[in-house]
Every structure is written in C-alpha cells, then in structure tokens.
Amino acid sequence: MCSHGKHDHHKHTCECPGGRMERFIQPCMLLLLYEKPAHGYRLMEKLSQFGYEDNIDPGMVYRNLRKMEKEGWVESEWKTEGTGPAKRLYKITSEGEDLIHAWAITIQNNIKRLQHFLKKYREIFEN
Amino acid sequence: MCSHGKHDHHKHTCECPGGRMERFIQPCMLLLLYEKPAHGYRLMEKLSQFGYEDNIDPGMVYRNLRKMEKEGWVESEWKTEGTGPAKRLYKITSEGEDLIHAWAITIQNNIKRLQHFLKKYREIFEN
DNA sequence: GTCATATATATGTTCATAGCATATATAAGC
DNA sequence: GCTTATATATGCTATGAACATATATATGAC
Numbered sequence: 001m002c003s004h005g006k007h008d009h010h011k012h013t014c015e016c017p018g019g020r021m022e023r024f025i026q027p028c029m030l031l032l033l034y035e036k037p038a039h040g041y042r043l044m045e046k047l048s049q050f051g052y053e054d055n056i057d058p059g060m061v062y063r064n065l066r067k068m069e070k071e072g073w074v075e076s077e078w079k080t081e082g083t084g085p086a087k088r089l090y091k092i093t094s095e096g097e098d099l100i101h102a103w104a105i106t107i108q109n110n111i112k113r114l115q116h117f118l119k120k121y122r123e124i125f126e127n
Numbered sequence: 128m129c130s131h132g133k134h135d136h137h138k139h140t141c142e143c144p145g146g147r148m149e150r151f152i153q154p155c156m157l158l159l160l161y162e163k164p165a166h167g168y169r170l171m172e173k174l175s176q177f178g179y180e181d182n183i184d185p186g187m188v189y190r191n192l193r194k195m196e197k198e199g200w201v202e203s204e205w206k207t208e209g210t211g212p213a214k215r216l217y218k219i220t221s222e223g224e225d226l227i228h229a230w231a232i233t234i235q236n237n238i239k240r241l242q243h244f245l246k247k248y249r250e251i252f253e254n
Numbered sequence: 255g256t257c258a259t260a261t262a263t264a265t266g267t268t269c270a271t272a273g274c275a276t277a278t279a280t281a282a283g284c
Numbered sequence: 285g286c287t288t289a290t291a292t293a294t295g296c297t298a299t300g301a302a303c304a305t306a307t308a309t310a311t312g313a314c
Contacts, residue, residue, distance in 0.1 A: 017150070017153075017154065017226065017229050017230040017233045020148075020149045021147075021148050021149075021237060021240070021241075022147045022148075022149060023144070024240070024241075024244075026144075027144065027244065028244060031244065031247060031248060031251070034251065035251065049243060050240055050243060050244060051236065051237075051239070051240035051243075099144065100248070100252075101252075102144050103144040104244075104245065104248050106144045107241050107244055107245060108245065109178065110148060110178075110241055111238055111241050111242065111245070112178070113148070113151070113177055113178035114148075114151075114234050114237055114238050114241070115238065116176065116177060116178075117151075117154065117155060117158065117177060117231075117234055118231065118234060118235065118238070120158055121158060121227070121231050124158070124161065124162065125227075125228075
C-alpha cells in the first residue's frame with residue numbers, strides 16, 4: 001500500500017498515508033476463486049489487478065487462504081499431478097459466495113465514504 | 128463499521144465483512160479542522176458525515192488527536208472560557224495540510240481498487 | 255437537594271491484521 | 285553444481301479498532 005517502500009523496519013514512522021483496507025484481500029481472492037479454482041501462487045499473480053502490486057507478501061495470501069478454509073468459505077485439495085511442487089487447489093463454497101455478496105455491499109458503502117471525502121476535499125482546495 | 132453490532136466480545140468471530148479503512152479517520156479530522164478549528168467532542172459529531180455513525184468511539188477520536196499532535200499535524204490549546212468542562216481546541220498545521228493532499232491521492236487510488244472489485248463483481252453476477 | 259443526562263477528555267486492555275522475515279521443497283535452465 | 289522459478293508455510297512485531305472505564309463540569313427534572 002505504501003508507495004515509497006522506505007519504512008524503517010516497518011515501524012510506520014513515516015507519515016505516508018496507507019489507508020489499508022483491512023481484509024480487502026479476502027473478497028478479492030473469493031471473487032477470483034469464483035471465476036476459476038486456483039492455487040495460492042496463481043492467485044498471488046492475479047491479485048495485482050486489485051492493487052496488490054508486484055511485491056505482494058506470499059504469507060498474506062497463504063495465511064488468508066487457510067483462514068478462509070477454516071471459516072468454510074473455501075475448500076482445498078492437494079494436486080500432485082503435473083510438474084513442480086505440489087499445489088493446493090482451492091475452490092469457493094456456497095458460504096464463500098454469500099460472503100462475496102455481503103462484501104459487495106460493504107465495498108459500495110466504503111466507496112461512498114471515500115467519495116464524500118474527495119468531494120469535500122475538492123470543494124475546499126480546488127479553485 | 129459493522130452494521131449489526133452482534134460481535135461476541137469484539138472477537139470478530141462473525142463473518143460480517145468489515146473492510147475497515149485504517150486510519151481513514153485521520154484525514155477526515157484533518158479536513159474538518161482545516162475548515163474550522165474545533166475540539167474533540169465537536170469533531171466527533173461532524174465525523175458522522177464520513178460514515179462514522181452514531182456510536183463512534185470517543186477514545187478513537189481523542190487518541191488520534193493526541194497522536195496527530197505528537198506528529199505535528201495539529202496543535203491544541205485549552206479553552207476554559209464559556210460554560211461546561213474545559214475544551215482542547217485543535218487547529219491544523221501546515222504539515223497537516225500537506226498530509227491532506229497526500230491522503231487525497233491515496234484515497235483516489237483506493238476508490239479505483241474498490242471500483243475494480245465492483246466492476247468485476249457486476250460482470251460476474253449481474254445477469 | 256439529588257439524580258440523570260449532556261458535555262468534554264482520557265486511559266486501559268484485547269484481538270486481528272499487515273508487513274516483514276525466513277524456511278522448506280521441487281523442478282527447470284544454464 | 286548453481287541460480288532461478290514455482291509452491292507453500294510459519295515466526296515475529298507494531299499497529300489500530302473495538303471495547304470498557306474513569307474523571308470532571310454543568311444543566312434540567314423532580
């Protein structure tokens with residue numbers, strides 16, 4: 001989220017505004033899995049379209065997948081066929097699909113909040 | 128942020144999507160202070176327009192104000208005149224104003240990310 | 255007079271999360 | 285053999301939200 005990557009030991013001592021959207025990665029992964037079952041490494045690549053750029057933390061992806069499985073929003077099974085190390089193939093459950101719809105509402109609300117800020121900001125600072 | 132208010136001891140065990148936007152309260156308070164110096168209690172009321180509804184936590188407001196003062200983004204002085212308990216009147220500094228502009232950019236980016244989600248969501252689920 | 259409420263600020267505690275680091279293993283390219 | 289890409293996993297720390305509680309001053313009700 002932070003664009004300059006200059007944090008001192010991730011202490012957030014710099015004033016750069018992060019405004020991280022907590023757990024936003026979850027609905028993103030759920031939506032990708034609804035489109036097509038996938039394993040973590042593949043998701044990691046696809047997540048860039050949601051602003052999780054270049055250096056996304058793999059730990060974040062894998063840990064969220066395991067957590068969502070524990071919650072019953074996704075299911076997984078090991079895939080050993082093919083080349084390379086074994087992959088854990090995830091697919092979304094119906095509970096996971098329900099959650100996507102709930103997130104869509106939350107996200108609409110959040111957009112409204114952010115847009116209210118920008119509107120006010122522009123009223124004050126633009127001309 | 129959570130609409131139903133049914134958390135068990137704030138353990139976030141329910142599946143309600145929060146998607147809280149971390150520290151978003153800070154640029155909101157800075158913008159309000161840019162408009163007009165104010166004390167915490169007054170800000171608390173005005174913050175509802177940014178989606179910090181009804182039962183906003185006073186601790187969050189006051190702690191963020193003190194933190195922002197420590198960072199040099201706002202300044203305060205006690206006001207004893209008038210009725211009622213003493214108020215700490217805050218005003219924004221030039222560093223605080225700079226930060227508003229930085230946040231405006233972050234917020235634009237976040238809107239884009241959220242809108243990408245919604246666009247994809249609608250492509251998949253709407254008709 | 256005292257009781258509840260509104261105004262105003264402050265601190266304590268807990269939990270989940272992001273962000274960072276590191277470890278492991280398989281396979282392909284050179 | 286060495287490096288890199290693929291693939292998953294865990295450990296650690298700082299932070300922030302959400303909750304609770306404490307304090308004090310003034311006002312209106314009864």
